Amino acid sequence: MNRRSFIATAAAALPAPAAEPFRYRGYLGWITDLATEPEPHAAWPSIRLDTGLARDYHRTFTLMREWKLQDLCIWGLQISRSWPLRLEDAVTPDRARRVDKLIADAHSHGLRVLSGLGIYSWGFDEILKANPRLMKGNRSTMCGSEDESWQWMRKVIDYVFRFPIDGVSMQSADQGRCPCEKCARYGETEYHARLNIRCAEYIRARYPGKTIGVSGWGMRFADPASLPHLTALSRHIDYLIDVRDTSSQSGRQSGPTLRRRLIAGLKCAFGTLGGPQVEPPQHWPRDRWFLPTIRSVGEHLQALHSDGGRACEWFYHILANPGDELSTWVAARTLADPAAGWRRHLDYSLARLYKVKSKPVREALAEAFLAAEQAYVQHIPGFCGTISLEPLVSSEPGPPVYLTKRLNAAQRASYERDLTAVRAQFEKLAPEVPERPRMQFALRALDNVRADLRAVRE
Numbered sequence: 001m002n003r004r005s006f007i008a009t010a011a012a013a014l015p016a017p018a019a020e021p022f023r024y025r026g027y028l029g030w031i032t033d034l035a036t037e038p039e040p041h042a043a044w045p046s047i048r049l050d051t052g053l054a055r056d057y058h059r060t061f062t063l064m065r066e067w068k069l070q071d072l073c074i075w076g077l078q079i080s081r082s083w084p085l086r087l088e089d090a091v092t093p094d095r096a097r098r099v100d101k102l103i104a105d106a107h108s109h110g111l112r113v114l115s116g117l118g119i120y121s122w123g124f125d126e127i128l129k130a131n132p133r134l135m136k137g138n139r140s141t142m143c144g145s146e147d148e149s150w151q152w153m154r155k156v157i158d159y160v161f162r163f164p165i166d167g168v169s170m171q172s173a174d175q176g177r178c179p180c181e182k183c184a185r186y187g188e189t190e191y192h193a194r195l196n197i198r199c200a201e202y203i204r205a206r207y208p209g210k211t212i213g214v215s216g217w218g219m220r221f222a223d224p225a226s227l228p229h230l231t232a233l234s235r236h237i238d239y240l241i242d243v244r245d246t247s248s249q250s251g252r253q254s255g256p257t258l259r260r261r262l263i264a265g266l267k268c269a270f271g272t273l274g275g276p277q278v279e280p281p282q283h284w285p286r287d288r289w290f291l292p293t294i295r296s297v298g299e300h301l302q303a304l305h306s307d308g309g310r311a312c313e314w315f316y317h318i319l320a321n322p323g324d325e326l327s328t329w330v331a332a333r334t335l336a337d338p339a340a341g342w343r344r345h346l347d348y349s350l351a352r353l354y355k356v357k358s359k360p361v362r363e364a365l366a367e368a369f370l371a372a373e374q375a376y377v378q379h380i381p382g383f384c385g386t387i388s389l390e391p392l393v394s395s396e397p398g399p400p401v402y403l404t405k406r407l408n409a410a411q412r413a414s415y416e417r418d419l420t421a422v423r424a425q426f427e428k429l430a431p432e433v434p435e436r437p438r439m440q441f442a443l444r445a446l447d448n449v450r451a452d453l454r455a456v457r458e
């Protein structure tokens with residue numbers, strides 16, 4: 001063997017280098033969004049932090065460590081809708097202790113904890129009521145051009161960093177933006193980028209080493225004119241999320257997508273939510289829906305990764321629901337190891353959760369889950385964003401709007417037919433699957449969805 005062929009053989013024997021995992025693998029939600037128990041009569045968003053929820057978090061942390069899902073982004077650690085004028089009154093000493101304990105538990109599992117942070121928008125209602133001069137045409141956002149607004153924003157940042165967090169996930173557009181004459185000089189993307197840059201510069205200077213993410217609601221990722229503003233923002237933060245993945249929808253027909261060009265120009269990691277997100281219904285029993293999103297999410301994340309995307313803020317899912325549970329297993333594992341491919345992660349997750357040793361049975365079970373997904377997502381192709389099962393803002397169980405608002409009558413009829421076939425697949429497999437409780441839960445959830453579909457029809 002000559003030297004060249006020896007080197008070639010040695011190189012061929014080495015395993016292919018694993019693809020770089022996603023750098024920011026976030027799990028994000030309102031603090032009660034992963035609760036095993038619903039809260040049928042609490043106003044949204046509930047921030048109740050009791051022993052049951054702490055237990056749910058503890059279980060989730062153990063899974064996150066296993067999945068290598070490392071960035072926990074929590075909304076509602078301190079407040080639900082509004083900061084008090086005296087920020088130090090935001091939480092009782094008891095809640096402060098519970099929050100500290102929750103964060104310590106996350107840290108003991110090797111996780112990082114980011115706090116959700118409304119930037120000029122979300123959380124400022126009380127402050128605006130007491131300082132009406134900062135309210136210039138939008139009742140829920142502070143004017144971005146007033147120095148006094150900035151003083152308030154800084155106080156909020158300093159308060160949030162009193163807790164032992166590792167960073168923030170910022171949002172500047174939840175309640176829209178200030179429309180006043182001074183602020184209107186800036187287009188949507190530029191306006192939001194400027195506010196986020198101001199806060200990020202402050203955090204970098206005052207709290208070095210903290211992670212800063214931006215959830216880019218309000219920014220126009222699909223507009224090439226946004227590129228300079230997004231690039232400027234990217235110099236100040238660690239990752240940027242195009243929530244609805246709008247940049248991938250442009251230019252697909254001709255050359256590289258806008259998303260690819262955008263990512264190449266950014267100085268920070270870029271990402272999305274990871275495809276369709278089944279929004280946790282705060283008020284519903286956990287067996288009222290069955291909507292896995294495995295293939296959609298797996299394909300979405302792999303395409304994002306191959307475009308250079310390295311961040312994801314996967315929303316909290318209800319792990320007590322087997323459809324949501326399996327989607328999250330596959331999403332989390334794909335984020336940590338995109339090269340293996342989502343189908344392998346699905347097979348592994350089924351082996352773990354359903355304890356099925358036989359490969360053909362696992363494959364049949366995978367097909368049943370994928371059929372349940374296809375029955376719904378075929379009617380919302382390429383969707384990235386949240387699927388609200390019930391109306392989000394409410395204080396009681398709401399109607400199934402994912403059936404009535406997203407699907408028309410013909411699509412509902414098709415969904416009902418398809419789910420009947422899916423139920424037969426699960427029923428046939430049930431005797432061969434050792435994990436009986438999950439199979440029974442899935443069958444019950446499928447029956448409940450069909451009952452909702454019948455009720456809507458009648």
Ligand SMILES: [Zn+2]
Pocket residue numbers: 136142143144145146178179180181182183184
């Ligand atoms: Zn303004």
